[in-house]
Amino acid sequence: MVLASPKPIRSERILQSDVIPIVDLKGERCEVIKQIVKASEEYGFFKVINHGINDEIIDKMEEAGFSFFAKPMSQKKQASPAYGCNNIGFNGDIGEVEYLLLNANTSSIAQISKTISIDDPHSNFRYKVSSYTEAVKELACEILELMAEGLGVPDTKVFSSLIRDIDSDSVLRLNHYPPTLTVKDNNSTSNNKVGFGEHSDPQILTILRSNDVPGLQISPQHGLWIPVNPDPSAFCLNVGDVLEVMTNGRFVSVRHRAMTNSYKSRMSMAYFGAPPLNACIVAPPILVTPHRPSLFRPFSWADYKKATYSLRLGDTRIQLFRANIS
Template structure:
C-alpha cells in the first residue's frame, strides 16, 4: 500500500488517463467489539475487499501524532539535505527508470536497525525514539489482527502468521511517503475548478508482497484500489483509523481465501499528502505455505511452497504491473 516497501514503482505514465472511477467505502472494524464478531468481520473484509479500516486499535494518539510530526519535519527539509540520506528517494524510484510524483524515506522496521538512526546526520535526536515507539505500536496491532484472522479462519495455531513478524530477523519495513500537490501554489483560483484535473500517479499500480500492511495517512485523498480490472475505487481517508490490507504472502498462506488487491496512490491538486506504511514481512528464510487446515479436497493447495527470499527476489526483478504471485501457483491448479 502506498508503495510496498521496496525501491520500485510500476512503469506507467505519470499523468492519469481517463479511467472508470467508482468511490468505495471500506469496511470498518471496531477492535473493541466482541471478539467472535470482530474475527468474522475481518475475514469477510479480507475475502471481499482485501482492505479494511480499524478503529479503537490501541495505538496511542500521542505516539501517532509524534510520528507524523517527525515525518512532516523531515519532508520540509531542503532537498539537498534530504538527499544526504541514502534511504531517501525522490521521483526516480527503482532500477528501471520508473517515475512517480513522490518522495519517500525507507527504513527497516526492526529495533536493531532503528537505533542506528540516532547516528545519522540531519535527523533530529529524538527521531529514533519516535520511530521505535510508533513501530512497536503498529507491529503489535498487526500481530493482533493476524491472530484474529487465524482464529476467524479456524486455524488451531492462531500465531502461525503473527510469529513471523515477531521474529528478531523479520524483514519488516517502515516507509514514509510524501506526495506534493500537483499544482504550483501560485496557480490562479480558476484552476481549482473540477474541470481542471491535475491528478497524477504518485505511486503506480501494485500489490504489496509482504504479509500485511498497516497504513496511516493524513486527511487527504489519494489511495485507490482496483477490485476489478479497469475500475479504480478511491478510498476516503479516515484520520481516526488505520487502513489494513492483505499482502501477497497472506494470500498464499490463506490458500487464496484472502485477496491481495492491486492499488495505487495518486496526487491531490492542491494539498500535500503524507502516509506512513508498516509492511509486516517474515524472515528471509521463512517458508511460505498455507496450514493444512486450509487445504482440503474441495480446495487443494493453490501455491507451491517458497521462501520470502525467493519471492522478494522475483519482486525486485519484475515490474509491478506484472502479477508476480501467479509464478508460484501450482501448475495442476491452472489446468
C-alpha cells in the first residue's frame, strides 16, 4: 500500500539508524519469534543476520545485476518490458532509477535469461538468479512461519503456503541507482534526490539486499525518516500490505523510499513474496475476535494488484478494502 500524508509535510526528521531492530536467526527460538513479532508490529521492518544464505549465492546475484546494468542502453532495452528506466509503474511516477523486474519462477527466469545473455552465453545469468531467488524464498517462508507461530495461528504455514504455491505471483526486482554526483560536484548540495518515491509494498513480505551504498529510508510515521545502513551480513525484511491484512492490522506495512545521495552506484535486490492471483486475502479466524473485528473485507490478490497498479505513488490503497465497522 502507498499511504498518502493527511497533509503536506513541511519538514522531515531523520533519526539514527541504530533504532532499527536486528534479529539473529540463530538465537533462542522463542526470543527470535518475540523479536520478529515486536518489530513487525512497531516498525513493519527489521534486519536478520545469521540467515543461512551462502555468501557465494549473494555475490553471484549481485555480480549478475551489475553486469546487466553496465550494458549499453541498446542491449538493456532488449530485455523490455522486464527492463525499465526512470518511469516507475504505469501512471507517470518518475525516479532516478533503472530496474529489471522478473517473475520469480523458473520458466520466466529462463525465458528472460535468453535475452539478457544473448551477447554472453557463458554468463550463467539464469543459474545465478534462480539460485538467489530460491534461497530468499525459503528465507521468506521461514520468517512467515515464525510470524504465524508468534501470533498463535494454529496453521503456521498459512502465510508461507501462498508463496510456496506453484502459481505464486512473486517477483524479483533489481533497482539500480546511478551516482548523481561526480568529484567535480564536491561542493554541490543537490545530492539528496529521491530515487524511488515513498511507498509501501503491496505483496506479503519483501526480502531486500543492497550493495555497500546507503540510500534506503523507512518511515514508521509521517515526517519521520530512519536511514537503513547497508550491512553485508544482513537482509532487510519489510511487511507488505497483504500481510497487514492477513494479520488483521497487527503488523504494519511500512512506508519507505530510496535516496540517491552518493558518488557510487547503488543496487538493491528485492524479492517480493506474493500469493497466487486467485488467492483470497483474509485474516485467519484466530486473529479476528469480538474485541478486534475484521478491519478488512476479503479480496483477491488479483483485485488488490489491479487497484495498486492503477494508482500513483502516494495514493491511498489499502483503505479501499477496509471493512465497514460500526
